[in-house]
Amino acid sequence: MFPHQQLDKASTRRNLRAARAAITPEQRLAAAWAVTRSPQILRRLRHGQKIAIYVPVAGEFPTWPLILHAMQRGCEVYLPRTPRFGRQLQFVRLDQQSRWQLGKFGIPVPCHPQTCDPKQLDTVFVPLVGFDLQMARLGQGGGYYDTTFAFRRLRRLWQKPKLIGLAFSVQQLANIPTEPWDLHLDAVQTECKYLQAAVDQITN
Template sequence: MPSAYFPHVEAQKAALRRTLRQRRAALTLPYRREASLSIMQRASSGKLLRRGRRVAVYVSMASEISTWPLILKALQAGCLVYLPVVPRRGRLMHFVRYDHTSAWQRDHYGIPFPVHEETCRPQDLDVAFVPLLGFDAELARLGQGGGYYDTTFRFRRLRQKWKKPRLVGLAYDCQEVAGLPVASWDLCLDEVITETRQLRARIAD
């Protein structure tokens, strides 16, 4: 059900998005670079980047955390790296392999994606690093509002035990808020990695 059925929730989200975009944009370029390296190191020091794992990463845009250090580290670790492709119709994304043979195209939003014969279903991923505008201590996620990630990984909400793929949000510390307004279809994360810490769900999968 679209969030328009809950106008108070949508209004709160819209106000938060404006505030959080401003916070993120105010960070200096040197700070962003150091933060992206710190996040890559935290992700690689745990068990997320294992050889042979199917790992999804997104191509960062504008003031988002740069994901290129993480992408390169995942490739170096022997992971199979996939990047999302946003469809022209609907909100269900698919994931395309990225390696040294990949060519590049841009989608209708101008976001680059690799051209490769190998794809991966969302259900077959082991780890998915996802973008966000905001998060809270309960690991609720505030996205851009397009609903692509909520739709693509909605099957996760129906699972009680098996939690594949592990959903990991990437963000700056300044993107944390005291509490996010959430709806039943909103994506909840297993983990959030910032430049200074890792927050994990209380119940491990």
């Protein structure tokens, strides 16, 4: 990556975080529950499906209603655990037997003996700082999701898991500069609409 690209991404992240932080608590709560009524999202939350969802931090799109809804619909819910070394996320089961502890960066993580390999997940709801209509994703900059789901770039027919970003509409950009290793999403759900890649019609 060239130095000017790094600078552009850093300034873009600052602007998007500021816009995201300006969203009121009432708007956040309404957005979080609106996602649980999205027909496209509900199709992903089928009984027995392995669903990964993140714990929101630092102004990220809130997910607790979605987590509860997925569990009520009989999904196997997993939350990411950031490793102390390396960039490969682990996904830990969340259910009634789970206990909580603070993980890396102070993010709550469930304690549970059951984990799920990223390749075995059906749907992953992904946090982001920004996105565009080409489904490019601007993340926090740590590269954890890019690394964990790098295997998807090698596939042509079987695209599992489906990667769905959760964002507010103010996080949409006209174009995000990307590198070959940057993660692309299958769809993005905002508080007001569901957007998906033109080449990837999510039907299953």
